[in-house]
Amino acid sequence: MMAELFAAVEIISAKRDRQELSDPQIDWVIDAYVRGVVADEQMSALLMAILLNGMNSREISRWTDAMINSGERMNWSALDKPTVDKHSTGGVGDKITLPLAPLVAACGAAVPQLSGRGLGHTGGTLDKIESIPGWRASLTNSEMLKVLQDCGAVICAAGSGLAPADKKLYALRDVTGTVPAIPLIASSIMSKKIAEGTSALILDVKTGNGAFMSEPERAKELASAMVELGKRAGVTTRALVTAMDVPLGLTAGNALEVRESVEVLAGGGPADVVELTLLLAREMLDAAGVNGKDPEAALKDGSAMDHWRRMVKSQGGDPDAPLPIAREKKVITAQSDGLISSMNALQVGISAWRLGAGRERQGEKVQAGAGIEIHAKPGALVKKGDPIFTLHTDEAARFERAEAALDGAVVIGTSVAESLPLVITKIV
Amino acid sequence: MMAELFAAVEIISAKRDRQELSDPQIDWVIDAYVRGVVADEQMSALLMAILLNGMNSREISRWTDAMINSGERMNWSALDKPTVDKHSTGGVGDKITLPLAPLVAACGAAVPQLSGRGLGHTGGTLDKIESIPGWRASLTNSEMLKVLQDCGAVICAAGSGLAPADKKLYALRDVTGTVPAIPLIASSIMSKKIAEGTSALILDVKTGNGAFMSEPERAKELASAMVELGKRAGVTTRALVTAMDVPLGLTAGNALEVRESVEVLAGGGPADVVELTLLLAREMLDAAGVNGKDPEAALKDGSAMDHWRRMVKSQGGDPDAPLPIAREKKVITAQSDGLISSMNALQVGISAWRLGAGRERQGEKVQAGAGIEIHAKPGALVKKGDPIFTLHTDEAARFERAEAALDGAVVIGTSVAESLPLVITKIV
Numbered sequence: 001m002m003a004e005l006f007a008a009v010e011i012i013s014a015k016r017d018r019q020e021l022s023d024p025q026i027d028w029v030i031d032a033y034v035r036g037v038v039a040d041e042q043m044s045a046l047l048m049a050i051l052l053n054g055m056n057s058r059e060i061s062r063w064t065d066a067m068i069n070s071g072e073r074m075n076w077s078a079l080d081k082p083t084v085d086k087h088s089t090g091g092v093g094d095k096i097t098l099p100l101a102p103l104v105a106a107c108g109a110a111v112p113q114l115s116g117r118g119l120g121h122t123g124g125t126l127d128k129i130e131s132i133p134g135w136r137a138s139l140t141n142s143e144m145l146k147v148l149q150d151c152g153a154v155i156c157a158a159g160s161g162l163a164p165a166d167k168k169l170y171a172l173r174d175v176t177g178t179v180p181a182i183p184l185i186a187s188s189i190m191s192k193k194i195a196e197g198t199s200a201l202i203l204d205v206k207t208g209n210g211a212f213m214s215e216p217e218r219a220k221e222l223a224s225a226m227v228e229l230g231k232r233a234g235v236t237t238r239a240l241v242t243a244m245d246v247p248l249g250l251t252a253g254n255a256l257e258v259r260e261s262v263e264v265l266a267g268g269g270p271a272d273v274v275e276l277t278l279l280l281a282r283e284m285l286d287a288a289g290v291n292g293k294d295p296e297a298a299l300k301d302g303s304a305m306d307h308w309r310r311m312v313k314s315q316g317g318d319p320d321a322p323l324p325i326a327r328e329k330k331v332i333t334a335q336s337d338g339l340i341s342s343m344n345a346l347q348v349g350i351s352a353w354r355l356g357a358g359r360e361r362q363g364e365k366v367q368a369g370a371g372i373e374i375h376a377k378p379g380a381l382v383k384k385g386d387p388i389f390t391l392h393t394d395e396a397a398r399f400e401r402a403e404a405a406l407d408g409a410v411v412i413g414t415s416v417a418e419s420l421p422l423v424i425t426k427i428v
Numbered sequence: 429m430m431a432e433l434f435a436a437v438e439i440i441s442a443k444r445d446r447q448e449l450s451d452p453q454i455d456w457v458i459d460a461y462v463r464g465v466v467a468d469e470q471m472s473a474l475l476m477a478i479l480l481n482g483m484n485s486r487e488i489s490r491w492t493d494a495m496i497n498s499g500e501r502m503n504w505s506a507l508d509k510p511t512v513d514k515h516s517t518g519g520v521g522d523k524i525t526l527p528l529a530p531l532v533a534a535c536g537a538a539v540p541q542l543s544g545r546g547l548g549h550t551g552g553t554l555d556k557i558e559s560i561p562g563w564r565a566s567l568t569n570s571e572m573l574k575v576l577q578d579c580g581a582v583i584c585a586a587g588s589g590l591a592p593a594d595k596k597l598y599a600l601r602d603v604t605g606t607v608p609a610i611p612l613i614a615s616s617i618m619s620k621k622i623a624e625g626t627s628a629l630i631l632d633v634k635t636g637n638g639a640f641m642s643e644p645e646r647a648k649e650l651a652s653a654m655v656e657l658g659k660r661a662g663v664t665t666r667a668l669v670t671a672m673d674v675p676l677g678l679t680a681g682n683a684l685e686v687r688e689s690v691e692v693l694a695g696g697g698p699a700d701v702v703e704l705t706l707l708l709a710r711e712m713l714d715a716a717g718v719n720g721k722d723p724e725a726a727l728k729d730g731s732a733m734d735h736w737r738r739m740v741k742s743q744g745g746d747p748d749a750p751l752p753i754a755r756e757k758k759v760i761t762a763q764s765d766g767l768i769s770s771m772n773a774l775q776v777g778i779s780a781w782r783l784g785a786g787r788e789r790q791g792e793k794v795q796a797g798a799g800i801e802i803h804a805k806p807g808a809l810v811k812k813g814d815p816i817f818t819l820h821t822d823e824a825a826r827f828e829r830a831e832a833a834l835d836g837a838v839v840i841g842t843s844v845a846e847s848l849p850l851v852i853t854k855i856v
Contacts, residue, residue, distance in 0.1 A: 048480075
């Protein structure tokens with residue numbers, strides 16, 4: 001047995017006592033945790049000390065590098081196009097990745113989008129796209145490269161070889177109350193995105209009641225930390241802090257969101273989804289150095305839709321197959337006449353989750369058809385009895401708790417409540 | 429399976445966010461930890477949050493009660509004498525319990541002294557007294573009562589039924605950097621002492637370089653927290669904050685300290701050991717409400733020694749058997765002429781530990797004969813070559829690291845350095 005460079009207690013105690021961790025300490029503790037030499041109960045104590053006492057930018061950067069170095073780093077130099085990816089911190093009805101990846105591909109950049117599954121009230125891209133019959137999320141590295149070459153975009157699961165330290169840490173943070181720490185969130189996201197090998201990255205950091213970072217100031221802090229990590233790693237990185245106080249679009253739920261995404265790719269879809277998709281597409285193309293392409297035209301002329309269909313097919317899916325529909329429906333109506341003043345994104349997200357669109361524990365199955373259709377959003381005039389939501393689920397027993405989650409989510413009054421602008425700030 | 433009242437993450441998150449924990453939350457988390465429903469990695473995150481964000485006095489008191497309630501609470505109502513105990517937070521050469529318990533018994537109070545073993549540089553009472561051939565530390569509850577009735581004092585190991593939550597938490601704190609938190613130290617000590625069933629308790633809280641609480645202010649804070657816990661539980665509790673910047677007496681090590689303790693019981697012994705023993709004896713007798721007995725007389729007239737011999741015999745030991753002697757010795761001498769200005773207690777403690785008097789891990793054996801004899805203390809005039817220390821060990825290979833630990837421990841100059849007074853403060 002090789003002697004260990006450090007003792008875990010030493011490193012925990014240093015951070016507990018507000019000391020900076022050295023590069024060798026950080027490298028060792030991540031590596032030793034993956035090897036099982038640092039125990040879960042030691043790492044969770046360290047994570048809590050990091051959450052409460054912080055890390056400076058050098059420490060965060062080294063922590064991220066150590067997580068990247070725990071696994072493989074992908075390489076797309078075989079492609080003849082620049083690579084660019086987008087990451088969203090997650091919101092209710094946030095299906096933007098689905099139309100965005102083929103749209104940017106249609107404009108000439110390559111989009112290697114390694115995504116995750118949903119946990120809690122925000123959905124996961126893989127859960128959504130998996131509602132397409134036949135579609136496979138798990139690809140080998142050479143399959144990924146082939147889809148990227150053929151279609152310009154690939155949306156798939158991050159392989160187990162990518163930042164395995166992050167996977168182990170993420171599962172631990174989930175059960176130990178150590179999720180909401182900016183150094184840990186930033187390093188978790190960026191280790192995967194840097195290991196994924198993209199040359200440019202646009203971050204969509206959500207804020208508002210439906211986002212994990214409900215405070216705009218905290219969202220900006222997270223965005224800045226991530227942009228710095230990306231730059232240090234040589235990835236052209238920019239962040240938009242965007243609104244998540246109202247659900248995005250008119251659907252929340254897996255197949256429901258795919259349908260809405262296909263509408264956007266067909267040149268239609270809800271205005272807010274189209275606006276954010278175009279905004280992010282322009283940022284991605286600019287960051288990738290691809291000029292002179294108009295994403296709006298690519299939505300209108302069908303080229304984005306072509307890329308979508310090719311991508312779905314090349315991952316085993318049938319873009320023409322009917323999407324799953326939930327067995328049970330229930331309409332929720334307006335309780336008075338008036339103007340919809342506000343709609344709480346968090347409550348809509350929790351309701352969709354309770355209908356079966358999300359999971360309570362890692363590894364659970366989600367319902368493809370479950371979720372919420374939104375018939376009227378803030379600014380709409382409604383009469384008592386008009387439909388506001390349609391709830392979808394395969395199990396009628398879920399309606400009661402899902403409806404309870406919506407209690408007070410919609411306020412009907414005489415004016416529209418102040419809400420966040422779509423883009424709150426941009427960090428470059 | 430019964431539904432659980434709380435989720436661990438909820439409680440961890442509350443303390444992480446500087447909220448007070450409610451009584452039911454504290455009761456549940458301790459109980460659920462003992463049952464294995466709260467995992468080690470969850471408890472260690474909570475402990476780090478407590479260490480960094482603190483607990484108020486209600487929370488500390490409830491935490492202590494929950495640990496007491498995890499096991500049995502002993503009861504000495506069958507005795508016809510008041511019970512009183514002493515607890516020291518540990519120091520180098522701190523053998524005071526050995527002469528003190530029989531001395532107080534000789535003066536008419538009953539002393540149910542449930543002790544621990546050493547870990548780190550301070551020795552453990554059980555390790556010391558176990559160097560007496562035949563002596564047994566583990567007694568059943570009825571054996572304890574019998575020894576107490578027959579001898580007025582018993583020194584033995586706390587049974588596994590006493591505050592089992594504390595045992596599990598202590599082992600976890602040791603490996604997760606969560607030892608030095610006043611709420612956790614105070615509740616750990618006091619849960620055992622309250623469960624032990626003593627009616628009165630004197631706390632000897634050590635401070636100075638050789639103590640766990642090297643800062644006098646922190647030692648006072650710990651002393652106050654413990655006195656409050658004792659009072660809330662109906663135990664007459666007082667604390668002395670005492671000096672541990674110089675080793676106590678002239679020995680550090682198991683059999684060496686027993687020999688010095690027997691000298692004190694015989695009416696001799698080093699002045700500082702005698703002074704602290706008498707001081708603590710008077711406090712204990714006063715707290716127990718036993719008046720009119722002079723402990724100094726009990727040392728002179730042999731009655732304390734009689735109680736010691738009875739106690740040792742009734743636990744299987746032979747008070748007349750020769751004590752173990754280490755196989756190897758090495759004398760360390762003065763490097764110049766002059767006055768001994770200071771002697772670092774921590775360094776002496778570490779050196780004795782390295783000689784084999786202490787253990788590195790729980791469960792290791794200690795050497796009965798190992799340790800250090802001190803030939804000259806601060807204030808003594810020495811000539812170059814005069815002996816200062818004799819190191820004792822069964823393994824000559826240990827001398828090198830033990831001697832290295834003493835490097836710079838003794839300063840020889842022209843005046844005595846300022847040191848802490850024996851009693852720094854008293855908290856009632």
